[in-house]
Amino acid sequence: MPEKEPNDQKKESENELEENLTGRPVKFTPIQEGSAKENTQNLDLILDINVEVTVELGRANMMIKDVLELAPGSVIELNKLAGEPVDVFVNKAMVARGEVVVINENFGVRITEILGAAARIQHLGGSAKSA
Numbered sequence: 001m002p003e004k005e006p007n008d009q010k011k012e013s014e015n016e017l018e019e020n021l022t023g024r025p026v027k028f029t030p031i032q033e034g035s036a037k038e039n040t041q042n043l044d045l046i047l048d049i050n051v052e053v054t055v056e057l058g059r060a061n062m063m064i065k066d067v068l069e070l071a072p073g074s075v076i077e078l079n080k081l082a083g084e085p086v087d088v089f090v091n092k093a094m095v096a097r098g099e100v101v102v103i104n105e106n107f108g109v110r111i112t113e114i115l116g117a118a119a120r121i122q123h124l125g126g127s128a129k130s131a
Contacts, residue, residue, distance in 0.1 A: 054089040055098070055109050085112060094120060 058078025070076075080086075086109060088096040098109040 051091050052089075054092070056087045056089065057100070058086075 058080035060076050060078050062076070083099075085097040086100060087094050088098055088109060088111065095115055096111050097113040097115070098111045101108045101110050
């Protein structure tokens with residue numbers, strides 16, 4: 001039998017690959033509504049997972065020389081006005097807005113708005129541009 005040339009071997013392996021990749025319909029099992037008890041059990045699986053919650057008062061752009069000149073008592077002007085809503089992030093994704101409150105000499109945030117899916121997606125697009 002004559003020995004196959006490298007190009008012939010390549011074509012043969014491409015043909016085998018194409019044969020293996022032929023499409024066929026996928027059969028999905030229908031989604032069934034679970035009972036409320038099952039849904040609660042599923043939720044219980046993730047309730048004790050830690051997430052990072054960050055509240056952003058504002059942002060500022062500074063030149064390195066200005067950062068190096070910072071000292072105790074320096075003031076950094078942020079891009080938000082006093083009293084403006086602050087942004088609440090969970091694992092670096094903006095999910096809500098709120099207002100700063102003081103509770104027993106500690107700062108806190110009262111949630112005033114939960115962002116819908118469209119707003120969260122819009123925010124992700126905006127942060128990608130600024131990155």
